[in-house]
Amino acid sequence: MSAPSTTTYVLRGVLPYGTDAVDVVLADGVIAAIGAPGTVEVPEGAHEVRGEGHVLLPGLVDLHTHLREPGREDAETVFSGTRAAAAGGFTAVHAMANTTPTQDTAGVVEQVYRLGQEAGWVDVHPVGAVTVGLDGEKLAELGAMADSAARVRVFSDDGKCVHDPVLMRRALEYVKAFDGVVAQHAQEPRLTEGAQMNEGIVSAQIGLTGWPAVAEESIIARDVLLAEHVGSRLHVCHLSTAGSVEIIRWAKGRGIDVTAEVTPHHLVLTDELARDYDPVFKVNPPLRTAKDVEAVREGLADGTIDIVATDHAPHPVEDKDCEWASAAFGMTGLETALSVVQQTMVDTGRMTWADVARVLSENPARIGRIDGEHGRGQGRPVAVGEPANLTLVDPSATRAIDGRTQVTASDNTPFTGMELPGRVVATFLRGRATVLDGTVVDRAVESKPFEGAVR
Numbered sequence: 001m002s003a004p005s006t007t008t009y010v011l012r013g014v015l016p017y018g019t020d021a022v023d024v025v026l027a028d029g030v031i032a033a034i035g036a037p038g039t040v041e042v043p044e045g046a047h048e049v050r051g052e053g054h055v056l057l058p059g060l061v062d063l064h065t066h067l068r069e070p071g072r073e074d075a076e077t078v079f080s081g082t083r084a085a086a087a088g089g090f091t092a093v094h095a096m097a098n099t100t101p102t103q104d105t106a107g108v109v110e111q112v113y114r115l116g117q118e119a120g121w122v123d124v125h126p127v128g129a130v131t132v133g134l135d136g137e138k139l140a141e142l143g144a145m146a147d148s149a150a151r152v153r154v155f156s157d158d159g160k161c162v163h164d165p166v167l168m169r170r171a172l173e174y175v176k177a178f179d180g181v182v183a184q185h186a187q188e189p190r191l192t193e194g195a196q197m198n199e200g201i202v203s204a205q206i207g208l209t210g211w212p213a214v215a216e217e218s219i220i221a222r223d224v225l226l227a228e229h230v231g232s233r234l235h236v237c238h239l240s241t242a243g244s245v246e247i248i249r250w251a252k253g254r255g256i257d258v259t260a261e262v263t264p265h266h267l268v269l270t271d272e273l274a275r276d277y278d279p280v281f282k283v284n285p286p287l288r289t290a291k292d293v294e295a296v297r298e299g300l301a302d303g304t305i306d307i308v309a310t311d312h313a314p315h316p317v318e319d320k321d322c323e324w325a326s327a328a329f330g331m332t333g334l335e336t337a338l339s340v341v342q343q344t345m346v347d348t349g350r351m352t353w354a355d356v357a358r359v360l361s362e363n364p365a366r367i368g369r370i371d372g373e374h375g376r377g378q379g380r381p382v383a384v385g386e387p388a389n390l391t392l393v394d395p396s397a398t399r400a401i402d403g404r405t406q407v408t409a410s411d412n413t414p415f416t417g418m419e420l421p422g423r424v425v426a427t428f429l430r431g432r433a434t435v436l437d438g439t440v441v442d443r444a445v446e447s448k449p450f451e452g453a454v455r
């Protein structure tokens with residue numbers, strides 16, 4: 001549990017909204033003072049974290065993380081995954097429902113919520129399944145999950161598409177009662193049977209079954225219209241094509257209550273990487289073309305795409321280090337997300353750090369409804385009196401990425417061997433340091449496994 005920290009900190013950095021360095025004092029779990037260097041009163045014994053040109057962001061919030069517990073603790077646990085999240089600058093994550101057992105009952109979501117609290121690295125907000133067992137046949141107990149101690153607000157069958165339009169309509173109607181949102185994994189199943197990668201020139205040349213853009217776009221088009229029809233809130237997971245950006249832009253122009261996310265990998269990697277058949281690049285939705293990468297960057301910069309979400313999808317070596325066709329879909333992302341956003345959006349001049357705070361903290365917290373009392377003020381601006389959820393980043397640093405040395409329990413980052421800009425120097429969860437000097441601050445807590453609340 002993260003009781004207010006007794007240690008007091010004074011951080012020096014530039015706020016995302018400004019250009020001049022400030023000192024920020026963290027005391028009793030909140031931001032106690034902000035002022036020009038040397039002008040704020042620094043409490044006796046305060047721990048100083050001062051570097052040149054550091055940026056002070058609100059703690060990052062991920063709307064799309066796979067923590068794999070219960071069921072695939074060989075890939076990740078709540079403990080290892082949230083430790084990786086802290087290392088990446090996050091203070092809250094939403095844990096996807098495709099676990100075993102599925103997060104489709106109040107019992108299971110409460111267990112995951114409790115494991116997150118015990119680990120204490122970041123706040124864990126379990127996502128509830130839309131349908132029982134992600135089978136796409138019967139609505140799960142959405143209300144019971146919403147009313148549980150985990151207070152679920154985001155519902156998703158991620159990994160699978162809620163394909164039946166009647167079920168999708170019912171889910172959208174149902175979650176309105178508690179201001180929830182349905183987060184759709186947009187994939188038309190019939191159009192993607194046996195699909196291995198993006199359908200296009202590369203798939204034709206290397207002989208892998210393609211996943212056409214229209215399989216994503218047709219579901220997004222249907223769902224924005226359904227959301228309009230029932231007057232509900234829709235979120236689109238890991239959007240990946242230029243056409244999807246256009247549909248979201250159209251829907252927002254029409255006043256439809258839709259939000260969308262893009263992953264870091266879709267901001268930078270393309271289907272050309274499949275040519276060597278290295279399954280580390282196999283992911284759902286697949287890496288697309290350079291034209292799609294340009295379109296999602298533009299959509300993120302102009303606000304059509306609301307957030308960057310990692311879709312951190314850890315898999316053990318047995319499931320990734322094999323022939324392309326039998327490898328699992330997915331790549332890790334918690335520890336590289338901020339660097340990829342810096343590289344593709346900030347260092348290219350397309351976004352400011354204030355925009356980064358918006359797409360990696362403020363907007364995801366608002367979509368997940370954790371910016372208020374329940375979320376204990378995640379995604380709030382860096383201001384006096386706010387909870388001290390903060391990430392201090394050094395944008396001038398560069399890092400060589402190696403999946404084997406990351407904090408996550410799995411190695412499947414697509415960025416191994418690459419240099420990325422930016423380094424998380426420190427992360428604070430309600431005033432307690434979870435990362436200092438770029439290293440996770442370990443505490444005397446044991447990783448307790450899931451205690452089988454099964455239906």
Ligand SMILES: NC(=O)N[C@@H](CC(=O)O)C(=O)O
Nearest residue numbers: 066158159283284313329330
């Ligand atoms: N993104 C992936 O390729 N895989 C995810 C599922 C998902 O996000 O659809 C996983 O759970 O491994």
Ligand SMILES: [Zn+2]
Nearest residue numbers: 158159185237
């Ligand atoms: Zn998905």
Ligand SMILES: [Zn+2]
Nearest residue numbers: 096158159311
């Ligand atoms: Zn996912």
